[in-house]
Amino acid sequence: MNVFKSMGAKLAVFCLGAALTLSLAACGDQKAEQKAADKPAVEAKPAPAADKKIKVGFVYVSPIGDAGYSYAHHQGQKAVAALPFVESSFVESVPEGADSERVITNMARKDFDLVFTTSFGYMDSTLKVAKEFPKVRFMHCSGFKTAENMSNYFGRMYQARYLTGMVAGQMTKKNILGYVAAFPIPEVIRGINAFTLGARSVNPQAQVRVVWTKTWYDPALEKDAAVSLLDVGADVIAQHQDSPGPQEAAQQRGVYSIGYNSDMSAFAPKAHLTAAVWNWAPLYVQTVEEVKNGTWKGGQAIWWGMDKGVVDVAPYGPMVPDAVKAKVEAKRAELKAGTDTVFVGPIKDQAGKERYAAGQKAPDADLLGMTWFVEGVVGTTE
Amino acid sequence: MPALRVIKRDEPWRGGALAIVLGALAFSLGAGILMLAAQGKSPVQGAVVLWQGTFGNVFALEDALRKSVPIFLCSLGVAVAFRMQVWNIGAEGQFALGAIGATWAALSFPGLPKIVLLPVMFLAALLAGGLWALIPAWLKLKLKVSEIITTLMLNYIAILLLDYLVFGVWKDPTSFGFPMTPEFSPAAILGPIGGTRLHWGFAVCLVAGVGLWAFFRFTLLGYELKAGGEGARVARYAGLPYGFLVGFVMTVSGALAGLAGCVETSAVLGRLQPSLMAGYGYTAIVVAWLARLEPLPIALASFLLAVLRVGVENLQLEMQIPAAYGMIMEGLILLSVLAGQFFQTFRLGRREG
Numbered sequence: 001m002n003v004f005k006s007m008g009a010k011l012a013v014f015c016l017g018a019a020l021t022l023s024l025a026a027c028g029d030q031k032a033e034q035k036a037a038d039k040p041a042v043e044a045k046p047a048p049a050a051d052k053k054i055k056v057g058f059v060y061v062s063p064i065g066d067a068g069y070s071y072a073h074h075q076g077q078k079a080v081a082a083l084p085f086v087e088s089s090f091v092e093s094v095p096e097g098a099d100s101e102r103v104i105t106n107m108a109r110k111d112f113d114l115v116f117t118t119s120f121g122y123m124d125s126t127l128k129v130a131k132e133f134p135k136v137r138f139m140h141c142s143g144f145k146t147a148e149n150m151s152n153y154f155g156r157m158y159q160a161r162y163l164t165g166m167v168a169g170q171m172t173k174k175n176i177l178g179y180v181a182a183f184p185i186p187e188v189i190r191g192i193n194a195f196t197l198g199a200r201s202v203n204p205q206a207q208v209r210v211v212w213t214k215t216w217y218d219p220a221l222e223k224d225a226a227v228s229l230l231d232v233g234a235d236v237i238a239q240h241q242d243s244p245g246p247q248e249a250a251q252q253r254g255v256y257s258i259g260y261n262s263d264m265s266a267f268a269p270k271a272h273l274t275a276a277v278w279n280w281a282p283l284y285v286q287t288v289e290e291v292k293n294g295t296w297k298g299g300q301a302i303w304w305g306m307d308k309g310v311v312d313v314a315p316y317g318p319m320v321p322d323a324v325k326a327k328v329e330a331k332r333a334e335l336k337a338g339t340d341t342v343f344v345g346p347i348k349d350q351a352g353k354e355r356y357a358a359g360q361k362a363p364d365a366d367l368l369g370m371t372w373f374v375e376g377v378v379g380t381t382e
Numbered sequence: 383m384p385a386l387r388v389i390k391r392d393e394p395w396r397g398g399a400l401a402i403v404l405g406a407l408a409f410s411l412g413a414g415i416l417m418l419a420a421q422g423k424s425p426v427q428g429a430v431v432l433w434q435g436t437f438g439n440v441f442a443l444e445d446a447l448r449k450s451v452p453i454f455l456c457s458l459g460v461a462v463a464f465r466m467q468v469w470n471i472g473a474e475g476q477f478a479l480g481a482i483g484a485t486w487a488a489l490s491f492p493g494l495p496k497i498v499l500l501p502v503m504f505l506a507a508l509l510a511g512g513l514w515a516l517i518p519a520w521l522k523l524k525l526k527v528s529e530i531i532t533t534l535m536l537n538y539i540a541i542l543l544l545d546y547l548v549f550g551v552w553k554d555p556t557s558f559g560f561p562m563t564p565e566f567s568p569a570a571i572l573g574p575i576g577g578t579r580l581h582w583g584f585a586v587c588l589v590a591g592v593g594l595w596a597f598f599r600f601t602l603l604g605y606e607l608k609a610g611g612e613g614a615r616v617a618r619y620a621g622l623p624y625g626f627l628v629g630f631v632m633t634v635s636g637a638l639a640g641l642a643g644c645v646e647t648s649a650v651l652g653r654l655q656p657s658l659m660a661g662y663g664y665t666a667i668v669v670a671w672l673a674r675l676e677p678l679p680i681a682l683a684s685f686l687l688a689v690l691r692v693g694v695e696n697l698q699l700e701m702q703i704p705a706a707y708g709m710i711m712e713g714l715i716l717l718s719v720l721a722g723q724f725f726q727t728f729r730l731g732r733r734e735g
Contacts, residue, residue: 057699063704063705063706089699089700089702090698090699090702091695091698091699091705092698092704092705093705093706094695095657095660096657097650097651097655097657097658097660098448098449098646098650098651098660099449099660101650102445102448102449102692102695103695103699105441105445106441106445106695106696106699107699109441110699120560121655121657124651124652124653144558183561184549185559185560185561186558186559186560189559214545368558369558369559370559371559382549382550
């Protein structure tokens, strides 16, 4: 992608976006793969010396705790650390921005071979350090920038969201689903849309009410936000938050909840229907093996789905009837087989305007930059 | 039966301040070592790793200095207001406004040469931070609203304003909807000093620190401020313009926090985004108190706090010690220093008889 450098900063970023789209599409599409091959090839990095253990570092945005986003990444780290040829360490609770640059630099200086930076806000810092330490390999989660020695990766969490929406849509009695959401960024908006599409696929009456907390992890505030949704009649609470606060609120009111990141049933056993969960181990282990074999490449954008096992739903709670499970499992089997129809038209936005015609599939670039809600969501993207 | 009792000192303990700080540090480190041992980690290894991650290598020292820049500037600002017993809890918001001011300049005039653009950004940041702090000063003087409440509340407004801008009008159209402004042009970036990782914000700290020290030491206005600190009635009795002084200290206080916001945005992030807000404005209050509102101790306290935060990261990386350990250590040090102040005015003696 160095070709784009001379064309002016704005244009370069724009082209980067376009190139990202190409390479993302390449995940599942043979034709696109050929196109991607036209790009300047990024050379695979030679493997570290065979007699030396591979040093793998992880940077987390929050405490590893006992549930949540960083917890999920940490489960992946454990799988990596268990490999015989790996030496692995991590730093938790690293604020985005200036502090992350220091932590990442420290890892690079200590001769780590591979560093996973697991939060969106680490993107610029990771890129900066990557340029400074060309021998170290960097994997950045959920961003859109890459370099010769830096790739990015994420999972198609929206697929799991769709399934949890199907569960919620069938379990609601009042047809009001509450969604406690962190920040109005594409990742979160995409999840709300997928959840809503899933719910309405089985229950066209269902509406999803959204409250923004503007926090990732604030148990008390996120619980309060859930309570405000319960007060307007929501009888299933879903969340895009890292704390189990909303789960607890749902259980206290005797209604249902849908967890996120990891199985949250321990926090609300009576409410927890299922959860949209991350499972980073397959991706992390494969990346480390690529480094070992000398086949790892920078400049890639990896966006794995349920077919690769990176996202899934948690085991259903005992209150979920078999008929509900059967419907969801049928769709899950489709997704597992690699057939992704979550964002296939007809899809209308909140104003009732058709965004995708029947049979039309939303391209990945649209999903990555999604800033509007689908029909059925009550709330604004601001 | 011999027992200890508390006796009030006839006069404050001379040289006690240093002894108390050193004693508190020793106590906290001792407790920290015990905590490591309780976790089943080797305290000796812990001490070595902490040393390597702080004073034991040049990189760590550079990192700590970089991190202490915003803390120092905010603390300096807070201390100016506190000296006059004006309780400015709003450094966090003034920091945000400074960043907003600087960003406005950087985005509005990207074509200006560095030598013009940077001063314009600094000026915009000083003005934005200073004027923001003038609001609570005005409310205090005209409506007698406690500045503790208004400065705190204005923090939330400032942060929401920042969010509004980066989620809205200033959002980079190529950022896939993520909240951040476009990257600044190279002319708007405060660069590193020589080949080090230190940026020129460090020089700004030196100028601000020495300037403020000289201001309080040598100018009439500085003297009046210290006198005004005895309270509104004292000031009026002494014929000092209390209203003007309150407005003045709040403006200076806000401008310094705004300067910190400008430096962080320009030198460290190179764009405005919500993760800029790391709580330096609140840390500043603690630092200012620890340092008893004096510039040089503020510099030391800012640096020590930054060193601790940087060093604990090394402990995490090398020994997998939880991040919470750093916060516990920080809390321990602050509490034991504050508790130690008790011995400034009291001492322990034998019960007689």
